[in-house]
Amino acid sequence: MRTKTFLGVLLTSVVVVVSLSVAEAQPPPLPGTPLAGGSFPIVNLFDGATLLPAPVTPGDVVLREVPPVPPPDPLDRTKWSDVVRFFNGVDASGALQGYAVLVSDGETGVGNIGVRYMSLSFQNVLTNFDLPDSLNANSSFVLEGIGSPPQQIAADPTPWQVPGLLYKVHSDINEIEPTPPPKQPGAVVAGQGPANLVVVMGENSAVCDIAMANCPVVVTGIPLFPGNNTVFEADGVTFSDTINFNAAGMITLTQSDNAPGAGEEELPLVVLDEGTSMTLFVPDAPEVPEPTSIFLAAVGLIGLLVYGGCGSRWQSRFF
Secondary structure (H helix, E strand, O other): OHHHHHHHHHHHHHHHHHHHHHHHHOOOOOOOOEOOOOOOOOEEEOEEEEEOOOOEOOEEEEEEOOOOOOOOOOOOHHHEEEEEEEEEEEOOOOOEEEEEEEEEOEOOEOOOOOEEEEEEOOOOOEEEEEEOOOOOOOEEEEEOOEOOOOOOEOOOOEEEEEOOEEEEEOOOOOOOOOOOOOOOOOOEOOOOOOOEEEEEEOOOOHHHHHHOOOOOEEEOOOOEOOEEEEEEEOOOOOEEEEEEEOOOOEEEEEEEOOOOOOOOOEOOEEEEEOOEEEEEEOOOOOOOOOHHHHHHHHHHHHHHHHHHHHHHHHHHHHO
């Protein structure tokens, strides 16, 4: 009887160990997979940072050049074309938000893939962290384009499919290397820290929009090319904000459209340079009711209370 009991316990222990091993062996979801599931429209990814429709599984996707024979070491960056880095950060409203940063290659492959994320909320709460200049443990390698070597067909964009969401990665596979553009205000100075900067700068309050007081300032700690740059509304034409960058890495909102709009959509400001990227999101401050509106609402509430009280007395008198 004791032998049977011992064998039963032993078999149960083996089953538990095997079950735990199987559970531990399960691979993580693919990078960029929505954490809460669901289905979303196609997301196009371009150089710099892209705001995603939901929080996602962190990780990296490496697009590799057409491989020679034999295949190269997957960690050889000279054979990388682009890297997409998926991660989550707290946005200006305090909610968890998914982001993707597309890092493209240069003449010698992909260089620094480090990312610094900084988010200043409407309450002046700063959240910041760095993604190191190394791949996430949850990484996937895909070929840039479609087809099979050696007859691979160049294609742009390269699809990256995860459950519930299709990404289209717009890489440089069909592009001719352009002449480097002049240094634009806000460009990251290479070699002074993470090469890719993502900043979310909430306007803090409607006072910033109306009186240009209490406007946000973010000190990135990364040297930037100085000067003023412009943020546009979603139509790409209407002015929204003027942003000042200084050489020490300070970003300041210096001019606004004077129209607080409860987080109205604006185009991110993306400044690309050789091997670096800076993406700035400037959501509008939460809309504050006008004093006249507050007064009228108060009068209406008082009238409702008075009417309600009189009505009750009238009913009790006649019924």
